[in-house]
Amino acid sequence: MMADHTLKQRHETPEEQKWNIEDLFSDDEAWENAYDQLRQQIPDVNAYKGRLHESANVLLACLETDEKLKESLIPIVTYAQLQLATDGTDAKNQARQGKARALMSEYNQAVAFISSEIIAMSAGTIDAFFNEAPDLYKYDTPIQNILRDQPYALPKESEEILAALGEVHHAPLKIYEQSKSADVTFSPFQDDSGNEYPLSFALYEDKYEFSSKTAVRRNAYETFVDELRRYQNTYASTYNTEVRKQVITSRLRGYASVTDMLLHSQHVTQDIYHQQMDTIYRELAPHMQRYARLKQRVLGLETMTFADIKAPLDPDYEPEISYDEAAKTILEALEVMGSEYVSIMEKGLYDGWVDRADNIGKQTGAFCSSPYGTHPYILLTWTNMMRGTFVLAHELGHAGHFYLANQQQRVGSVRPSTYMIEAPSTMNEMLLARHLLNKAEDVKMKRWVILSLLGTYYHNFVTHLLEGVFQREVYNVAEEGETLTSKKLNELKYDVLSGFWGDALTLDDGAALTWMRQPHYYMGLYPYTYSAGLTASTAVSEKIATEGQPAVDQWLSMLKAGGTMEPIELLKKGGVDMSTSEPISQAVRYVGSLVDELEKSFS
Template sequence: MTTYNSRDEIILKEKWNLTDIYPLVADWENDYSLVKNLTPELKGFDGEITDGKKLYQYLSKKELASSLLQKVYVYSMLQVDLDTRDTFAQSMLARVKQLSVEFSSASSFFMPFLLSLDESVLKSYIKEEPKLDYFSDDLLESYRYKSHVLNKEKEEILSQLGEAFSSPSNTFGMLNNADIKFGEVTNDDGTKVELTRGMYSKLIEDDDRRKRKEAYKAYYKPYLQLKNSIASTLAGAIKNNVTLSKIRNYPSALEKGLFGDKVSKEVYDNLIATTKRKISPLHRYAEIRKAKLGLKELRQYDLSTPLVKGVKQDIPYDEAYAMMLKALAPLGAEYVTILKKFKEERYIDVRETAGKRSGAYNLGLYGVHPFILLNHHDDLNSLFTLVHEMGHAMHSHFSAENQPRITAGYSIFVAEVASTVNEVLLINHLLNNTHDLNVRNHLLNHFIDQFKGTFFTQVMFAEFEKTTHEFSESGTPLNAEVFSKLYESLFRQYYGDEIVFDDEVKYGWSRIPHFYRPFYVYKYATGFAAAIHIAEKILDGDKKTLNTYHEFLKSGSTDYPLELLKKTGVDLSTPEPIENALKKFEQLVEEFSAL
């Protein structure tokens, strides 16, 4: 792995070309000013929309302002992510965030106004102004929210309270990212150094159990110290969500969380129930892990270290990209050709540098192209991350190429499908092209652990969210003790009795940022299950599934997520896709055990 001191050392083709968005900062300033001027114009439509023509004028102006706002926001965000220490980029982003609040406030009148109209009146507006056809599906879809939208004055108040409602999340974010100081660990030379998150992710996989335990204890130390403060922020976030659900007349917070995607409570419950019914292979894997590591007691800090030693694959970025193109060949020549272009035209920022945002993501910017952020380390994990993010990027590309702006975005519910299909194709390609038993075992171990993290852990988190919201709705006080008791119970149910619990296990809830974005994590698991179903069919040579999958990638938000998936042969209202995914997991564990 190459270490870079600055971005100047990185070759051009491995860096974003942000001039694709704005050639000059002056161009960004022009669009910023345009949005700034359009915002009061939108507010000026309040009380003035009395016919189809006026309605079209408002909606077209709002779409223009919204698209420009997205563009200026993305440009400044990408600049900050390249170097979070860049004060000029930070000030640009701060200005756009403020502008975004002004835009939201200026247009907050519209939904209450729209839903105050009788549906027949709206349809007469659409009939008299043909240009409204473009917006008609969205307008009529809004009536689904009729019983959940308040009057104009109340919506204005809720809009102004947005910052207060997000305070628990912001407080946790500051605690978690800025204030928390982890305990110390012993360096290779015997000196003590403060643990960082980056160090922890490596140390928890270390072959040396003493290092793993030391890192684990040091990592959890501040969370145990701050357990009551963090419990207060989480309880506040849950109560806020429950209160908003009541204010907006939803039967429960869960149903509010599922409403936008038109997902029934049964789909959520079915995911949890089916997983728990078929949990035994995960318990079996814990037994295998204990035996492979030769331990008398398996503890939480033993769950991430690779079970196959001595396989350190060095995969340079260019080689990783070539491997990806081969692995994804079953998706067709067009798919592979477009992927080649992403690399050549600098859609990807590849290398880790000081100040750069950690992790990886894809961000699709309509009218420009996707931007993919990586922190590539020339290893197997980086290869999987590359393939995963390019799945998202291709989904963004195909939807933007085949849909107008209004339907180009896709729901988070289906977002993990394309990325995971790519990963399943990759693991299949790698397994088919290795003759080294140790490497094969290593790959199986990698995929099993990924399955565990993306599926089982997320289902456990989903059950934790559901139960804590139900506690709040029934008036049960939420505090560190309640959270810890529930989390420990769930961890035992999912991961089995083979694990000996350290005190830290039950405080796992305190370090999960996703809990501040309720009823989101289950989508990782449903997306993962759907992707396994689709990928297995494609690998079996099922041409119909390949064709419907390509249609799915091009569909954006032209239908509700469950309906889009049904067209590919995945029906998440039944246990079948979940059962198929769990069957695949069982096969992986069996093969790994036999090897």
């Protein structure tokens, strides 16, 4: 007997579940025309090569030309990425993505001289140029970012060669994502009654991992990790290539370490980086171990395995919700943020920003892409489970952030440091949880909301934080010259997991393969920033609850500022000081209080 969930081809999914990709380009032909036109325009920037030192007006004209190229390039690249994300098995989508990457590399090569020539200018020349051409101040943020790289810049010719190899540099991530979406397939699995279930990355991570049925949860896990094992050597080689590229690049540029290089681009110090991870890893572990033991007791499990950690604590209470009902709930929860913000959320929910279909070849997980000049795009798989409301609210937080920043800032000043990029998204989740708790009318619903809130903290303070701790170990090993084999990666991941969970969780070798499941490892030191963002939103959501509009105004002003400030200063503008460990410890204590509430509920 087959379960009723059958994966469809992309063209078979309902149109109302898909995003309006036509808002970027009306069709593939329009994309091709834009692609060809930009290829013809890219050489225009060459007119300024070797001349930026001549005058302020030459520099200004070059930056204006580059800005126009960038504004044309972004929708072209985004369209290709989004089409591939919705169906990685489509050969046309694969080819288009390849063309887009090549175009990006062509652009990067063409404009590489801009950074090199600005870096070569003296501070006096830069100051004089700003005085001569005040319009240069509209490019102050990108110019200052370039000057920050001055101590680590290579000779101009070397920078141009590296830019020309941009597509090659991105190959590890491309190979990983292509393999994951188009090559890795899973056999069906059975429960204890012989019922057969189809399996995919999306079905496992969005459905079966949360199943209330122990046999479904564990059998899905066994089948899932069995397939991952088949690819572990290939994925280890791919990841090792990515890490070696970063280590070698850091040494060529003269950084003290690869960690210093990756944090430099985030405008974050090593002290801030280690403080974030060490505080949570040390202080949160006892609370999470209590949480695991509580689950084991309530669910009546003889052993608490890695496959069980996301099992619902109240298995008889699994609220379902339609997309429209979830949208209404989110809008109600965000009313506290004011009409401007809520109107953006309404557009996101109802105007074709969201792709929620489930089809063969669709990328797993969820993301928000926010191309400059148009609206954001949110990808997720809607399964009618209430927890999806938190995922949707999270991605809408990203959308609201960049919709506001795109309106207020120029294209080169929109994106802030990744250190705080998850603060606006998790803020939406915090406000949603508060709203649901306030309107919960029965004990079971209130308990479900607490569990969902714990799910948010688990995602950011456990899953991604442990990814970050694992990454730190990976870079330490790579700096010593050791090859990252699958055996080594498995050992490192296992040690990080066991160090956090202690004896509260029984780990098997399949848990060690968790490093194969996320593309985050190919994105520098990105995973730990999830916890930084949630730390900030925990603090400010409390301020919004107690102070009201002044706190909201601070937060919105931070969103609109885009990338015009350093991340620590930007978050101060938003209402929280992340230069100390106190907000981190405060957030961890809050998680502990949620576990306390659950223990009382089940006593």
